[in-house]
Amino acid sequence: MAHFKRRKIAVIGAGFTGTTTALMIAQKELGDVVLVDIPSMEKPARGKALDMLEAGPVQKFDAAITGTSDYGDIEDADMVIITAGIPRKPGMSRDELVETNAGIMKDVSAQVKKYAPESYILILSNPVDAMTYTCFKETGFPKNRVIGQSGVLDTARFNTFVAQEIGVSVEDVTGFVLGGHGDSMVPLVRYSNAGGIPLDKLIDEERMEAIVERTRKGGGEIVGLLGEGSAYYAPAASLVQMVEAIIKDKKRILPSIAYLEGEYGYKDIYLGVPTILGGNGIESVIELPLRKEEKDALDKSAAAVEKVISSLKKKL
Ligand SMILES: NC(=O)c1ccc[n+]([C@@H]2O[C@H](COP(=O)([O-])OP(=O)(O)OC[C@H]3O[C@@H](n4cnc5c(N)ncnc54)[C@H](O)[C@@H]3O)[C@@H](O)[C@H]2O)c1
Numbered sequence: 001m002a003h004f005k006r007r008k009i010a011v012i013g014a015g016f017t018g019t020t021t022a023l024m025i026a027q028k029e030l031g032d033v034v035l036v037d038i039p040s041m042e043k044p045a046r047g048k049a050l051d052m053l054e055a056g057p058v059q060k061f062d063a064a065i066t067g068t069s070d071y072g073d074i075e076d077a078d079m080v081i082i083t084a085g086i087p088r089k090p091g092m093s094r095d096e097l098v099e100t101n102a103g104i105m106k107d108v109s110a111q112v113k114k115y116a117p118e119s120y121i122l123i124l125s126n127p128v129d130a131m132t133y134t135c136f137k138e139t140g141f142p143k144n145r146v147i148g149q150s151g152v153l154d155t156a157r158f159n160t161f162v163a164q165e166i167g168v169s170v171e172d173v174t175g176f177v178l179g180g181h182g183d184s185m186v187p188l189v190r191y192s193n194a195g196g197i198p199l200d201k202l203i204d205e206e207r208m209e210a211i212v213e214r215t216r217k218g219g220g221e222i223v224g225l226l227g228e229g230s231a232y233y234a235p236a237a238s239l240v241q242m243v244e245a246i247i248k249d250k251k252r253i254l255p256s257i258a259y260l261e262g263e264y265g266y267k268d269i270y271l272g273v274p275t276i277l278g279g280n281g282i283e284s285v286i287e288l289p290l291r292k293e294e295k296d297a298l299d300k301s302a303a304a305v306e307k308v309i310s311s312l313k314k315k316l
């Protein structure tokens with residue numbers, strides 16, 4: 001007889017992005033959440049989990065949320081979201097986090113491989129393209145189950161700025177951002193629209209270029225304003241959209257950091273591309289024809305990611 005159970009979703013790193021993601025998952029009743037942090041942070045992780053749990057009766061959600069430092073508690077998780085790692089400080093690039101966060105990513109990946117070998121992994125820790133590559137190599141999981149988040153967030157930023165510029169609902173704006181999660185990411189204006197209307201019919205070239213530039217530097221803008229730490233509300237919302245696409249087998253067209261084996265002309269790299277996200281994780285990568293200037297911009301972004309990955313390859 002069938003016995004239905006809630007999904008088990010592990011969130012590694014009980015900091016700003018991890019806890020915000022956990023709360024949003026619970027609010028949407030996507031599954032029970034296990035929040036994991038290092039032993040010295042176990043008590044705060046348990047405290048935050050309990051606090052969120054107690055929001056359930058008010059907000060009317062049923063989801064168990066627990067905090068722990070014991071990786072045994074993620075056993076047989078259906079999905080693992082990795083947010084463990086340090087954020088950048090004002091003036092730093094994400095790539096400067098690579099040494100510290102690669103060490104953390106290796107440790108976490110080994111634990112996920114041991115305790116949740118069938119899980120789908122979503123990675124947030126920066127520099128996220130290279131961290132997703134690290135997790136892929138360390139776990140040996142198939143590429144459809146190791147997925148990085150950046151494009152949903154970068155597109156959300158682009159959509160926000162476009163909607164503000166033309167004074168319309170964010171719901172009507174569909175942006176499109178390709179490439180690595182760095183300042184050379186590639187917002188593709190030609191494939192973006194508002195209510196189906198191409199953006200060049202609504203926004204002049206100079207204003208559009210300013211929006212593209214602001215999108216590229218969107219993470220840094222928030223790092224500068226916060227003074228300490230980096231963005232977490234929109235990153236968490238972006239992760240949750242990807243979790244939902246997979247758990248509900250929605251087959252959404254969303255940008256993911258995917259392992260490429262020849263798509264767009266790149267091999268053995270993780271990079272942001274349009275994908276179909278469904279019950280099997282990344283079910284396919286959508287390849288689009290690019291104009292020369294678009295492909296040049298993507299090449300530049302891929303080269304920046306490749307440089308960070310190469311620095312890690314010797315140690316993987
Ligand atoms: N890809 C993106 O779009 C995106 C967006 C936002 C943040 N980020 C990145 O996500 C990471 C986390 O950001 P944050 O704001 O949550 O930082 P944070 O400092 O608030 O939280 C990170 C947590 O990870 C924990 N941690 C460290 N090592 C661990 C380990 N081995 N196991 C379990 N937990 C461990 C820390 O104790 C801390 O609680 C950063 O690297 C940040 O740059 C990426």
Ligand SMILES: O=C(O)C[C@H](O)C(=O)O
Binds near residue numbers: 094153220231
């Ligand atoms: O900017 C950062 O360092 C965090 C994250 O990658 C973001 O884009 O908000």
